[in-house]
Amino acid sequence: MNSEENGIAVVGGGPAGMALALALHRHGQQAGIFDARARGAGLADQRILALSHGSRQTLEWLGAWEAIESTPIRTIHISQRGGLGRTLIRAEEIGVPALGYVLSAASLIAALDQAVARANIPYHEHSRIEDVRADNPQVSFRVGATLHQSALLAYAEGAIGTQAEANHRDYGQHALIFTATATTPHGGRAWERFTPDGPLALLPLAGNDGRDLAVVYTCDPEQATQLAALDEDTFLARLQAHFGSRLSFAAASPRHVFPLGLRYRKTIVGPRQVWLGNAAQTLHPVAGQGFNLALRDIRDLARSLGDADDPGKSGQLAAYAARRRMDRGSTIGFTDSLVRLFSNDHFLLQHLRGAGLLALDLLPPLRHFVARRMIWGARAW
Ligand SMILES: Cc1cc2nc3c(=O)[nH]c(=O)nc-3n(C[C@H](O)[C@H](O)[C@H](O)COP(=O)(O)OP(=O)(O)OC[C@H]3O[C@@H](n4cnc5c(N)ncnc54)[C@H](O)[C@@H]3O)c2cc1C
Missing domain, CATH: 3.30.9.10 (D-Amino Acid Oxidase, subunit A, domain 2)
Incomplete structure (x- = not known):
């Protein structure tokens, strides 16, 4: 069997995997992407995403934003069917040019792919990663007949492996x-x-x-x-x-x-391994938080590994997981509560929701807080 050495290996060349490889590159770390499918297969993704102003700033930093076609969101109208209360959030009251940007997953994937190519980041297509073994001081895995070794394996494979590793809720x-x-x-x-x-x-x-x-x-x-x-x-x-x-x-x-459903890993780091994007948590799209949270994780991880001699050191990965706990936990909790509180016709809850929407409308600081939370994650606290 052949054997190859990699710096950091990224499993998955979807939006999270490519953004991570670019962020690591920006911080001077070598990363290679391995995807099971043909390069460009993600361009068939039909999803439309709403990304926050904070995500735009990250994509600008990664050199991908300029190639993305997007439509700015100037106002968001929130209401409930069959109940009182509605609120309107405007970009100008938050002091940002737009509350978010609407773009196709295909346009995001195309722009990230171009940036990956410009940065000469190795992209191995038709390369399914198998037989992972996390043996210090390296992690090893197999792609076809070749055995690879790297200091860190970052999973951005778009799904959570076994039930035992994750919490889940079916809505x-x-x-x-x-x-x-x-x-x-x-x-x-x-x-x-x-x-x-x-x-x-x-x-x-x-x-x-x-x-x-x-x-x-x-x-x-x-x-x-x-x-x-x-x-x-x-x-x-x-x-x-x-x-x-x-x-x-x-x-x-x-x-x-x-x-749709909620699935999230109990832990996002392991021996010489880290999980990101939908491989770490798959959220209901109600608040449009999935990829926004992924980008905040990616930015933090890449910054912390920037000058590391050994990017797979356990203390470093544990510190990353601890720093991200609050933003990750509150984003998962916020999304989950929205789905469960609003997806029913319980009489009392309908009135409480109406009161909540009215309060948002009448109390600008509360409204600004909710908007800032959606834009910048836990940094808004
Ligand atoms: C209906 C809907 C609407 C959404 N709206 C929003 C929104 O408005 N805002 C927002 O921020 N998020 C939104 N999301 C979430 C967002 O789409 C995801 O967070 C994002 O697409 C996940 O990207 P990813 O790179 O983690 O996974 P994926 O795009 O699934 O990429 C995973 C890649 O890994 C590869 N792979 C899998 N297994 C292996 C293996 N063993 N070896 C090698 N490669 C492998 C696959 O081929 C694939 O290319 C929405 C999701 C849905 C379902």
Whole structure:
């Protein structure tokens, strides 16, 4: 069997893996990416992401932002169906040019891939990592017939391995992802509407004279399958009834279904190993936090490994996990609470939610706090 030495090996060339390799490169550490699929396979990803202003700053630092096509979110309208209370958060009151940016996962992946190529970071496609052994002073793994060794293995493989390593919660919800065209321009407004079936998020997109919106429509799995199969006119009527009268819809694209749930690793570091992105935690998209949290983790990890002689040292990895505990825990908790508090039609909870939304509307400091929390994570505290 052949044998190869690597600095830091990154498992997975999705958005998290490529962003990590770039961040390590910026801090002077050598990293190589191994992905099981062909390079560019991720360009077929249909997801539309909302990234925060803080994530934009990180992607600028990584040299990927300029190539990304994005639409700024100027205001977010939050409401609940069938209940009182609504609030409006505006970018100018937080002092940022935009509350967030809407972009396709494909455009993010393409921009990161170009930056990886410019930085001459090795990208091994068709390279599934197997047989990992964490033996000090190196971690070894096999790719095909070649045995590799590296100081640190960073998992960004997009999924959490075994049940035993993770906590999980099934919300009984799937997401329908599609583009809807409204009859009037969105003016940079995003909508978050809570319904008993699950949240409905509409994100502004460029195109069609500013009338296109990326929609994440959450409902139970059976309903998702039925809605995905409806013809456009029947589906549009269902969407209109579900959203209400604040916007009128003229068209909807075909729908893609994603199963949703919460899964998070009990620990994000191990002997000469670290887990990032969806390999560390897979969140419900209600608050659009998954990749935003991944970028905050990546930035911290890369900074801490910048001048390390041995990037796999256990004390260093443990310190990283401890520093990230608060932001990670509160982001998971915030997302989980939103789904559970808002996805039901309990009479008392409906009134409490209405009171909460009203309080957000009447109390600017509270509103600013929530917005800053979404933009910068625990740094907002
Ligand atoms: C409907 C929906 C909406 C979302 N909206 C938002 C949002 O608005 N904002 C936000 O921040 N986040 C959002 N997210 C989350 C975001 O999409 C994820 O955080 C992000 O895509 C995860 O990227 P990743 O690189 O961790 O994983 P992936 O993109 O899954 O990449 C993993 C890569 O690892 C490779 N791989 C797997 N196993 C191996 C192996 N053994 N060896 C080698 N390679 C391997 C795969 O081929 C793949 O290329 C949303 C998610 C969903 C489902």
